Each structure stands twice: as structure tokens, then as C-alpha cells.
Amino acid sequence: MLTAIYLLAITAEAMTGALAAGRRNMDIFGVSVIAFVTALGGGTVRDMLLGHFPVAWTQHPAYLYLVLSAGLMTTLIAPGLHRLNRIFVVLDAMGLMAFSLIGCNVALSMHYPTDVVIISGVITGVCGGVLRDVFCNDTPLVFRRELYASVSLVTCSVFVFLRARGVNDDTNLAVSFLIGMALRALAIWRDWHLPTFSYKTKSE
Template identity: 50%
Template sequence: MLEIAFYIAVTAEAMTAALAAGRRKMDWFGVCLLACVTALGGGTIRDIFLAHYPLFWVKNPYVLLLVCGAALLTIAIARVVHRLHWPFLLLDALGLVVFTIVGCNIGLEMGVHPIIVLVAGMVTGIFGGVLRDVLCNDVPLVFRAELYASVSIVTGALYYFGLMAGLHADLVVPGAIAIGFLLRVLAIVNKWEMPKFVYDRDLR
């Protein structure tokens, strides 16, 4: 189940990145590159800082074909995809929690400290979007919109501590996904945000 959800999430992230590239009038190479950065960037950064080699998309290069194929498909059906705002928000929420659990799994396999397990999950979940927004010259969504990184941390914590409590993975995985997904959707609907730091004093 987790693997299927992972590929669905990768495809959705690639398609939303392709739309972002289209809004900035990028060429087809730029569309595919931005899709790869968005869909695979978080896992790549995680693998680099954990020294987890080969990188997951190097080990399975067909993921690159999936991402680029989804991006090019989006070019062809952009007018249809553009109307599917809520479905893609829901798929993005699913991607966030699924990527987080996948990242936590890598941390567990590497035997790192529990804090780093949670960081690995969060990095996997959010950093593709951060890189996308930076390349598009935007303030990353995770720093300015509804609860996002916090949802990733909560999901990772539920997953990790559920396993540490001796619960079976078949129970912990869907439970963490369901709670994290629901929390993200509620944050979108109710516009729950982290407190913001506003400093506009004129020092001149």
C-alpha cells in the first residue's frame, strides 16, 4: 500500500510542478527538470545527508521516466488539470504524509538517532516543494501557508513511536497516514497556520 501511494504521490507532485513551470513559461526541459526537483528533491537531499547510496532514483531510474512522463502529460492536458484544484490539494496532502513515512523508514534502516529519523521524514516530505518554489523565485509555500512541516513532523512522530511501542507496521502505517492526511486537510480548510514573525520597523 505504501509503495502504491508513493508512486501516486510522485506523479501528482510532478504534475503540479509542471503547472508551476507552465505559469512561468518554461520550455519542456524546464518543465521536466522542475518536476524532477519537486517530486524527487526531498528524497535526494535525505539520501545525501544520510549517505544513503545509491540515490533512490539512481537505484530505480524508472522513477525518472514516471516523473518526466507525468510532466509531459500535464503539458498536453493542462487545461483539464488546471481545473482539478482540490483533487491535487488532496493528493499533495497524501504525498506529504507518504513521503514523510518513506523518509522515516530510510532513517530507521540507517540506524540513526530518533531525532534524525524524524528529520529524514520531514526533509523527504517538504523539501521538494521548497526547491520548486526557490527555482520559481517564490517564498516557499511551507514558510507562508497552512500547517505543512508541522503535519510532516506529527506524521513522522506517530509512525516512529507507534513502531517503538511494538504496534504492527500494518496498523501504524495506515494510522499515521490517515491522521496526518486529515490534519493537513483540516489545516487547508480552516487555514491553520504557524504563528508568523512580522518585523517591519524602519531602522534608518
Template identity: 35%
Template structure:
């Protein structure tokens, strides 16, 4: 397996768990939990692939994705009672999913030789829009539109990745550093309640 494939699987698992937790908080039945896991894990990547004309979309061409999502949903349902800090666990999985999928989207843009701005946009879409769809289905205001800095973290992480590649850093190392940056930034944002300025 390539390094990018490993990152993709980890991101899929992380977002699937995040979706499952959100569904369980709303008391959905097992079918609903699995559906929310799918939506959260593949929503951003599906939108990205449709936008760039890469069809059939990635998860339809890769049976591993479906298995990973179902496994993540089942594991979450079986072992949620053993997770002592429910909200923190959800947050960490969401943060890692954001970091992992942002880099997947940026890398896909680079493979297609898009401009840096478009690559970062694809990374942000991949990292954020599964969560947007999840929140809409759960009748919540999407996290990306609320006061917490979310999509901006994805944008900064994508820019950092491109900058590290520009200075000839190994792509694997640049990927790891950028993912950790996104996760750490999300932790700082939530810990200190940082937000973008309001104009109303």
C-alpha cells in the same frame, strides 16, 4: 514489489504532478514542466540520501523513478484542461506527496537504526525539501516557510507513525493511518486557515 516500493512510486507520482502543475501556472514550456516535476519529486529524497551517505542517491539507482516522473509530467500537460478544479487538485497531490514521502524518510531512518528524532527529521526533509526547491526555482517564497502549517504536519505524521509502531501496530496499517493523518491535517489547516503563532 514491496509495500514501501509502492509507497515510493505513489509519492513520486504525486509530487511530480504537483511540480508540473506549479510549472504550468507559471507558463513554463514542456521542458521546464518536466524539470520542475523532477525537482519536486526527487529534491527531498536526494538531500536525505546525501546527508546519510546513501550514494548514489535513490533515483540514480532506480530507473522506474525517472519513468514515473516523466509520465506524470506528460499526463499533467495533456489532461490539465479536463481538471475542473485546478488549485484543489494541485493541493491534494501536494498533500498526498507530503504524506507518502514523509513516511518513506522515517522508514529509511528506522532501517539505519537512527534515533526517533533523526528519523522524523529525515521524514520532514524527504517530504518538504523538494517543494522548497521547486518554489525557489519558480521565484516563490517556499510554502514550508509561509504562514500555512506544512513542515509541522510532516513532523506530527512522523511522530504518529513511530508511536503506532511502538504499540505494535502492523507497519503497513501504521503507514496508511499516518499518511491519511497528514493529508487530513493539511486539509484542515487550509480549510480553517490555521497557522503557527507569530512573534513579530
């Protein structure tokens, strides 16, 4: 189940990355790069930080072809994508959950302590979007008002907690995934956000 969601997620993330590149008037190479880092950047950063080699996508070239194809296809169908905004929101939330849980599993397989497992999940979940926004010269969305990284953090924490309580792996994945999805949906619906910090000097 998680693999199928992951494939849907990297496709959707590649498309959102391509749209971000289009808003910056990038060429086809730029679109491809932004689609790649959005979809696969989080896992790449995680693998490099954890020393998990070879990097995951290098062992599955089909993922790379899927991401690049999705990004390039987006340039052709972009005018009609605004009608699918709600679908993208759902796919993005599914991707966040899938990436986060996969990140936790990678760290667990390497026998890292609990705090590193949770951080690994969050990094996998949010770093693709951070790289996308940095490359597009925007303040990363995750550093602004939306509950995004916080949702990943809660999902990873629930997953680790249930695992420590001996919950079956498949059940744990399903429960953690659904809790994360519900929290993300509530955050969007109720416009929940973290407090912001604004600092300006008198001369500004």
C-alpha cells in the same frame, strides 16, 4: 500500499511542478527539471544528507521516466487541470504522508537516532516543494502560513512513537498515514496556520 501511494504522489507532484514551471513561462527543459525536483528532490536531499547511497531514484529508473512523462503530459492538458484542483490537494496530502513515512523508514534502516528519523521524514516530505519554489523564484510555500511541514512533523512523530510502543509495522503505517491525512484536511478546511513574523524598518 505505501509504494502505490508513492507512485501516485510522485506523479501528482511532477504535475504540480510542471504547472509551477508554466506559470514562470519555462521551456520544456525547465518544465522537466522542475517536475523532477518537485517529485524526487526530497528523497534525493534526504539520501545525500544521510549518506544513503546510491540515491533511491537511481536504482529505479522507471520513477524518473514516470515523473518526466507526467511533467511533459501536463504541458498538453494544463488548461483542463484547474477542474481537478481538489484531486490534486488530496494527492498532494497523500504524497506528503507517503514521503514522510518513507523518509522515516530509510533513516530507521540506517539505525539513526529518533530525532534524525523524524527530521529525515520531514525533509523527504517537504524538500521537493521547497526546491520547486526556490527554482521558480518564489518564497517556499512551506515557509509561509500553511500547516504543511508541521503535519509531516506530527505524522513522523506518531510513527516513531507507535513503533517504540511495539505496534505492528503495517498498522503503524496505516494509523500514522490516516492521522496525517486527517490533520492536513482539517488544516485546509479550518484554515489553520502558524503565527507569522513580520519585521520592517521605518524606512521600508
